[in-house]
Amino acid sequence: MTINPDVRIKIRNFFKKYGKLIIIIVFALILVIIINRLLTLNNAPEAPETSYTPHTTVLNTEDVPKEYADSFEEFIENYVKYCNNGDYVSAYNLVSDDCKKNFFGNSYNNFVNYVSEKFNSTKSYAIQSYSKVDDTYIYSVKLYDNFLATGLTNQSYRYVEEKMAISKDDGGNIVFSVGNYMGSQDLQYQASNDYLVARITKSVEKYSFIIYNLQFTNRSNYTVVIQDGNTDDTEIYINIGDETRGCMEKDTKIVLAPGETKNVSISFSKFYDSETKVDSLVLNAVRVMENYTGDEETAQQEIDNAIYKASMTISMQ
Amino acid sequence: MAEDKNKKQRKALMISIGIVIVIILVVLFVLLFFKQKNSVSSGNGQATLVTNEIEEANNQAELEALYNMSEQERITYYCAEFFKLVDTRNYDKAYDLLYSEYKENYFPTKESFSKYMEDYFPDDFSLSYTNFERLGDIYVLWVNVNDTLNGSRGHNFSMNVVIKENDFNDYVLSFSRNSAVDSEEE
Numbered sequence: 001m002t003i004n005p006d007v008r009i010k011i012r013n014f015f016k017k018y019g020k021l022i023i024i025i026v027f028a029l030i031l032v033i034i035i036n037r038l039l040t041l042n043n044a045p046e047a048p049e050t051s052y053t054p055h056t057t058v059l060n061t062e063d064v065p066k067e068y069a070d071s072f073e074e075f076i077e078n079y080v081k082y083c084n085n086g087d088y089v090s091a092y093n094l095v096s097d098d099c100k101k102n103f104f105g106n107s108y109n110n111f112v113n114y115v116s117e118k119f120n121s122t123k124s125y126a127i128q129s130y131s132k133v134d135d136t137y138i139y140s141v142k143l144y145d146n147f148l149a150t151g152l153t154n155q156s157y158r159y160v161e162e163k164m165a166i167s168k169d170d171g172g173n174i175v176f177s178v179g180n181y182m183g184s185q186d187l188q189y190q191a192s193n194d195y196l197v198a199r200i201t202k203s204v205e206k207y208s209f210i211i212y213n214l215q216f217t218n219r220s221n222y223t224v225v226i227q228d229g230n231t232d233d234t235e236i237y238i239n240i241g242d243e244t245r246g247c248m249e250k251d252t253k254i255v256l257a258p259g260e261t262k263n264v265s266i267s268f269s270k271f272y273d274s275e276t277k278v279d280s281l282v283l284n285a286v287r288v289m290e291n292y293t294g295d296e297e298t299a300q301q302e303i304d305n306a307i308y309k310a311s312m313t314i315s316m317q
Numbered sequence: 318m319a320e321d322k323n324k325k326q327r328k329a330l331m332i333s334i335g336i337v338i339v340i341i342l343v344v345l346f347v348l349l350f351f352k353q354k355n356s357v358s359s360g361n362g363q364a365t366l367v368t369n370e371i372e373e374a375n376n377q378a379e380l381e382a383l384y385n386m387s388e389q390e391r392i393t394y395y396c397a398e399f400f401k402l403v404d405t406r407n408y409d410k411a412y413d414l415l416y417s418e419y420k421e422n423y424f425p426t427k428e429s430f431s432k433y434m435e436d437y438f439p440d441d442f443s444l445s446y447t448n449f450e451r452l453g454d455i456y457v458l459w460v461n462v463n464d465t466l467n468g469s470r471g472h473n474f475s476m477n478v479v480i481k482e483n484d485f486n487d488y489v490l491s492f493s494r495n496s497a498v499d500s501e502e503e
Contacts (some may be wrong), residue, residue: 016331017326025337029344048485050388052454123390126453148455149418151491152477157450157457213375 037267052126059131059273068137072166075174076127076141079164083119086113099177102184102204115181118160121145126159131273136167138182138207138273163207163272175187180207187212189281192316195220195288196256198314200281209248211267212281218256222307223292226254226283230299235285238268241276245269276280283312356489376486383485389449392456395488396478400444403434405466416481419491438473439464447475456480462497472497 015022036273054073055064064072075094082091092100092111104110123143130140144159177183181227184203189200195218202213218224227235234246234252250265256262270278288308303309335458383391402411408431415424424430439462448459464471475497482488 014329014385017329022333026340029341033344044483048388048391048482050482051451054453061459072332104423124453124455142452144452146418147452147457147479148416148481149422151416151419151423151479151493152457153423153496155493157477168475174492218398284329288409 007259023125024261040058048189055129057132057137062132064129064137068168071174072137072139073127075166075176076125076139078140079176079205080125080143082125083115084122090130091115096175096177097183098183099179103177103179103181118143118162119315130163131139133182136165136182139164139166140167149264154252179305181205182207187316189314189316191312191313192219192249193310195222195308196224196226196283196286196312200314205270205272207272208269209267210270210272210278211265212262214266214281215261216256216264217261220288221258223258223286223289223290224256225289226256226293227285227287228253228255228299230294230296231285231287232301232308236266236280236281236283238270240268240270241279244282253294255292278316280316283314286310286312333402352412367391380485386452391485392449392480392482393458394459395480395486395490396446397444399490400442403438404442407418408434408502414488414490416479416489416491423494433494437472438462439466441466454481455483460492474499 002170055069057063079091082088082094088108089109092108095111100106100111104114122145124146125144126142128140128142130138132138140161141160141164145155147155147157152202162178163180163182165177165182170174184202184204186202187200191198197217198221198271199215199217200212201215204211204213205313205315216224216226226259229235229248235243235250236247237244238247245268248269252264252266254262254264268278270276286309287306289302289306292302338454383394399411399414400468402408402414409427412420412424412427412430415430421435424433441464443463443465444459445463446458447461450457456479458480459475460478461475462473464473474496477493478490479492480488480490
């Protein structure tokens with residue numbers, strides 16, 4: 001079959017003239033098909049989107065870095081696994097020395113008592129990065145029964161939550177504390193007068209409150225009353241930012257006999273990740289009395305007859 | 318002379334447009350051909366293949382719908398799907414969706430599950446949700462089961478449903494077994 005030379009020339013001319021245009025159109029068409037295909041293929045999300053983002057920090061904008069997130073999660077998982085399996089020695093070994101000393105009093109038995117109460121049955125857990133203070137990440141860890149295995153049959157929806165602090169030391173080792181314990185600090189703040197020396201020797205921080213270890217020394221030959229609940233005023237409080245917060249142990253009587261030295265732990269509400277610092281601790285109703293009975297009925301008369309009544313501030317700045 | 322040249326150019330342009338249209342049509346035809354070829358079969362396996370195709374299309378449509386749902390919508394959808402299977406007496410399929418440890422605890426056999434559903438669930442029911450919580454990677458739902466045939470005089474009760482989603486349309490669940498039993502005995 002021969003093609004008419006005239007037609008052949010026409011076709012050749014046509015392709016000479018419009019060849020580039022045709023190539024561009026065909027190319028564009030192929031491109032559209034490929035893009036369409038790719039878009040259809042990528043329509044499916046990789047995984048269901050959920051609100052469970054354990055390493056997205058709730059209170060800060062700083063999320064847990066990827067290189068930390070996995071090791072932290074694995075560490076907490078191991079802790080829960082050991083506790084569930086009753087391998088308390090391994091669980092105790094994961095806890096930092098600081099936490100062992102200042103929260104469990106370096107007592108393995110204290111740890112076992114604490115853990116066995118929390119893990120009274122096999123627990124599932126959910127972690128959530130909660131906040132970050134300096135280089136320490138605070139996780140909120142919720143412990144609950146395996147609801148999937150029971151369907152909540154004869155059970156109510158309940159979980160126990162505690163904060164666990166986790167960080168890495170200079171050697172890259174994980175430092176881990178449990179039981180809402182955040183850290184402690186030795187302090188040396190002091191205030192004194194002719195009758196009383198008041199020292200703050202240490203602070204221990206739990207997630208939602210701070211404990212101060214105080215040492216009081218009565219320098220006089222009289223009874224010194226710091227707190228006994230017989231005044232209308234808040235007897236011990238802290239100045240924190242623009243507010244004052246009374247101590248949590250309002251019923252603890254702090255009364256010093258002549259020459260006596262007493263160590264007392266007093267706690268105040270304060271979130272560890274709050275940026276507000278404690279400015280001072282105030283002993284608001286120090287009373288020096290010649291005759292002190294502690295009797296509520298005669299209290300006002302005894303206060304009226306006190307040798308010395310004053311407020312004493314221990315600055316922490 | 319120039320007019321002749323213009324005429325020729327116009328003609329050539331028309332031809333080129335024609336060729337492009339033909340190419341597009343050919344491409345579309347080829348695409349259509351391959352698509353049709355996938356759904357056409359011969360011999361005895363044809364009916365099965367068509368059924369599979371329909372099932373696959375339905376699954377795909379279900380997945381497409383799930384992709385566009387929020388987290389809570391997906392979970393309540395799973396819950397509804399499970400109880401739809403129960404409502405339509407498709408107990409085998411429903412049983413397969415139960416969490417394995419839960420099955421061991423409460424329904425060791427399919428028969429025990431079927432019997433429980435027959436004994437304690439209304440013949441016809443609808444669900445309404447009163448609360449929804451996420452705890453880690455599990456979801457807890459508070460569900461009212463409403464006896465649609467007998468209304469308030471029928472067997473209405475509240476229960477918990479616990480769901481874990483592994484992937485889209487891939488989940489396991491459990492429910493508070495005694496909720497239906499206790500309310501029946503009251």
